[in-house]
Amino acid sequence: MSSTESGPGGSSARRPTINDVARHAGISKGTVSLALRGAPGPSAETTARVLRAAEELGYRASRSASLLARRRTNLLGLTLTLRNAFHAELAEGVQAAADEAGYELVLSPVTAARAEARAVETLLDSRCEAVLLLGPELPAADLDDLAARVPVVVVGRAVEGVGLDVVRTSDEAGIALAVEHLVGLGHRALAHVAAGRGPIGTARTESFRAAVRRAGVAEASLVVEAGEFSETAGARAGATLLDGPVTGIVAASDRIALGVLDALGRGGRAVPDEMSVVGYDDSPWARLGHVQLTSVSQEPAEQARAAVRAAVDRLDGGPRPPRETVLRPRLVTRATSAPPPSGGR
Template structure:
């Protein structure tokens, strides 16, 4: 007696056309995004296989919120740019975003609670600082994608750039211009700050500049850049170059040097990190490192959908290569 043929599944249609189940699901649900050619291929394969949607699954799907929760630091220009690209990536696959902000008086835990209260199906956290164990526990409630922060050996997905390599590229650029006295304004606590600080130290050692390593206390704000620069100005001799944790901090460095009448890049070269919107303004024209915000956003949304629509359980870490962007704040040593 022969067994009854297995009912065709969504995965079978995806395999037939060589697409992800998420893409096939979009076509079969009539969601905007896939091209007409892709739609025709998927519909033809579904017809040939005799695929019929599971009505129970469809009923469950209709009760889904189709919302992705995003935690964002309201003070970060780079996060604002990420959110813009996340909106675009989410809309292309039939989802919308719920935003919850971190501020000086509203912490990460509160922001996440709000996202869950709005029935976000997955959480995309921009630069989370909570302990890894806390994020893993949160992942049990809803799939979590950490953007920007390395989380070793965790069950959740990570999308980030190689921060240590990015800072290393800046140091390589400056040493190529003849700089040896290169100071670094730190980003404070946290994994991202640790990785960028390590990148600075390793690059300085690689160029034989161990004796010139100087790390100044700082954080991610313009005020931190100004404080660190005032400390440098109070010393006996300025470094010929300053690398800052991020663009906001670098703008603080530029501000303090400008007030002191120190020409940039004539006397001191300055570089930041993030390539945010402010760094591109002509009044700053800041040398920096691009984190490919659009690409990070695309990968973050894709990772969330794979968890939701494809039932992927294996964690994934996507590491994008950073890219040095040379502008007008760095020049050869005078």
């Protein structure tokens, strides 16, 4: 045997190939390929013979070649908004869960200059087997069309009537936690700084209106439209609340809440002595020492695991009905919420 070939118990100057296994087992290359992939055809005795030969030679099948033969890429695609710290945290969780499941992750960012639809097309062009969308703003009809092309998991948004999987926390429960917290502290005049008419912003606005009705403070409460999930929009909306009866603010996101805090600070309103602010997402920014924002946690690690599990189940487990996983949010109380000033404003 030449020094470039490997044998049982011997050393090798190169990795053994499937041809080496076929020669060692005395079986055709085609049969060896079927046996190594677990495909129908070879008998149990032949399969055992092939596996024994592969083990003796130290043969390891090329993962990429095996996937290619099965027309699989083992790629999961993920869209995320780069400026959204909560999305970054979710992406880390998705990466960890994909690693555990044996899949690779392809990221495609959404930015002010790069639309969500383009980010999705990039993932499809990259031959991703499934697409995970973080907080998508795409219309339901577009999501339905996408789900007809590739398995889709929507993360962080409720979607009805389309053939895809959804993983989210309950916006209704999350906003209710924020409202109940402020009302429990004694606030009676609340404001919701909303994020526009997109599906997520709309869901949180409707949840706020329902929550203040249940709490009996709807007449003294109002909705102020920021228009988008950004600090600038939050600051602009927050500036309209400097004068008036409102003492408790529920923001549609932490980014909006940061803008509100900036506006209140510039306007001379002390937080939480005069005004209380509650964010939504419990993003890393909320936990900064100089912010310490009371916020609603969407349990990102749990969402990430559930989203990857939904994608992998659909890819490896075959057809099944769409599945919605709704997680319970959690309020994290920090330094931006306290009882209102005694005697009111």
